[in-house]
Amino acid sequence: MTHARNSGTEQAWAALGGDPALLERIDGGGPAGVLPARLPVLELARSTVAVCALAAAELAARRTGGGSGAVPRVRVDDGAVGTAFLSERHLRIDGRAPATFAPLSRFWRTADGWVRTHANYPHHRARLLTALGLPDDAGADAVAAVLAGRRSVETEETVYAAGGLAVALRTPEEWAAHEQGAAIAARPLLTLDRTEGPGPVAPRRLAPLAAAPLLPAAGLRVLDLTRVLAGPVATRDLALLGADVLRIDAPQLPESQDAHNDTGFGKRSVSLDLRDRAGRATFEELLAEADVLVTGYRPGALEAYGLTPEALAVRRPGLVLAQVSAWGRYGPWHERRGFDSLVQVASGIAALEGGPGAPGALPAQALDHGTGHLLAAGILRALSDQHDEGGSRLLRLALGQTAHWLCNGVPRRPDAGTSETYDPEKYLGSVDGVTGRLRYALPPVSFAGGPTDWSRPPGRLGADSPRWRAVAA
Template sequence: MTHSPMVAVWEELGGDPALLPRVSTVAREGALEARLPVRELARACVAACALAAAELGARRAGLPEVPAVRVDDGAVATAFVSERHLQIDGRAPVSFAPLSRFWRTADGWVRTHANYPHHRARLLAALGLADDATVADVDGLFAERSAAEVEETVYGAGGLAVALRTAKEWAAHEQGIAVAGRPLIERERVGTARVRVLPPLDGDPLLPAAGVRVLDLTRVIAGPVATRTLALLGADVLRVDAPRLPEDPDAHADTGFGKRSTTLDLATDRSTFERLLATADVVVTGYRPGALDRYGLSPEALAERKPGLIVAQLSAWGAYGPWGERRGFDSLVQVATGIAATEGSPDQPGALPAQALDHGTGYLLAAAVLRALTERSEQGDGRVVRLALARTAAWLTDGIEQDEAGPVERDEAAPVERQRAQDLAYHRPDAWLAERDSGIGRLRYALPPVSFAGGPADWARPPGPWGTDSARWA
């Protein structure tokens, strides 16, 4: 990050720079400490989302000025590890399965992801191991193979394993080159169409996305964080999952706030989905590029079938380049792009203090949708927006190629990001945690970090059991 993150993000969103002074920051030392400027990335992503929400809310409510946005590093740092703070009836969830970890290979390191049963099965099948294989069994096989061999073998079998690379190595990689050549936030205007006009707002709190209908076809942190944020802001968010791919209950509990959840087999019940799509304002997809195309759910097909629709596509590696159709998760993107080598070393990889690529990209995705809704209200046409975890990683690691091991110099000179409140330290997350009852138990959870004057402070509803809601709008 070689210049003001907030200014850069707001520019990529197409926002009016005159609104930037509406943002103030409470800076807290100790929040999201890392070699890389994680705190600055997190702060900018949340601030941009909050400012986009305040802008849309002011427009719909007819306010004379955009409400002031206040970003607190404590709230941001707590929310960026919301999955770690979650408790269900006093029980803390398990974030990573035993086979989701770093492994030493004959010439370096790989990291695998096997939290879902089908990913675990594919990993073991690629290695020729039985379903009851242990960590020691896998460890022994990896130690005999090169990292590149493991990566290609496991991906070839539909599993997930990524070799550790330095930032220099990723910058020279064909996918790294493809990612670096793209904007952080890709925005495309699609056609011109008459769209459903959203009614004016007059409620308290101010809910900028009230009345907006969002179809949520996402999984695992980034996409669900985006739609969880839209739900906070008043959107009617309906998450749709295939019945044969149940979500991890703890992941659903963390990111299901404010939403309803249903299951739908698109192979046998397209009519129900098309009925939902007919009155949707936004569709958010988070599956690997191409995975939904056979159902007519590519961004292009959706935009053509439903003029005026806002389509937000999230991917791990970007929908282009040789890895464009590969699966991926935050932890794997950190390993490929040089982040793990920078936070640790090539000999002993480390990790960011949060799954910041997931959370940061989630807030950017929500911000892009909110800005698209504002632009649609002015111009009456649809939008396609695309973000990728690997592109967010490129933004975070900008400038580290020359010094892999040392701390990255931060640029905090932008006036919009100067703290306007007393400088405080971040010691404990208690001030940004809450508890409430739900249909899945007593929840302790992180409060939303998106905050503006007159806006919501918490979600209107807790998550319910996964997949138990009707496939209809509220």
């Protein structure tokens, strides 16, 4: 047993409301020197994976009729964790590396410091160029020339006002003094609350598990309204654990098949336009039979469709609603879009990880991956609680909260140094998919008797039928 007192795992499990006695079910190990950084990135990574695996093992015990003593042991391998936190970099499609950051998604020098932009999507690129007064075909040199004469915070505000994404580099002290940073610091890592509709909701009695491997989410239906990374990582975990995950994308929003090749394992993908009457009717039919709804769009974007916690508690009693955002649902930035790289810049992480005269970055998109595993853990914990108590549940996380935890809460441990024994190939799998031969990171979530890989490779985005699979009697 390698669990340490006041570890990140203990903190995360307490935030999830888990039984502290179950922490003794966690074993660890693996190579040293994984995810090296000035901040305790490896501790965050192993902690979020550990609580996800422990929540899965806890739910498996509920469904096999055992008590806490029957919770399977959890294994956290640092090599598997580190490889999975870099899954998008390890991915290969017929030997080809996926497309990652676009040319205009990067750090830029300004008149008084640095700013980072995010322009991977065409509409974000267009809005960035519009805000800077540049033509649609402008390249990096033109952007650099404009930003060199502008102040960082001015650029941040101008680009956001135009619907683009840009964040000024701040130190941890500057972020702590910022109104949004202070709002984040005043709140917990996550919230998991019970919500009620017009009447009581009986305990959820899931069918017993009998077959191997143990799939604690088997028979559960998950509507996945998330994009990019944190939300898709969470629903990828749920798919591993047996859930029927149906990803919904709007046809008018561009999305990357390469990204789906990384996070789409075990899922199906549907294209639905909620603005269209037929698309909305189909969505409502799916929602009526869903057990979990996961959303990752900017706060306010889905409320127009009646997807508020209060409305859902009435329309779908017993639903677990899980929401993830960049900046949280509070403070002056609560409706702003955001990505892992931008949260790193605002929160002081890029300043801490940088060197003299230049900002840096974490060795992985650890805010996305860590928040994703926490999100899955919270959903699994909600399902265990519902098994005993019934009711609906509301789970909320934000990348900004995870960043604050990394900088101020996750314990710093002595640097284990580099390791010549760490070989990521040991933690990679390969499979034939619809887009070619995929090399991919194997799942890091592991417990005794549980699954070791996903049941199916990713399909094409939007190519599946908008219907649930039949649940076995």
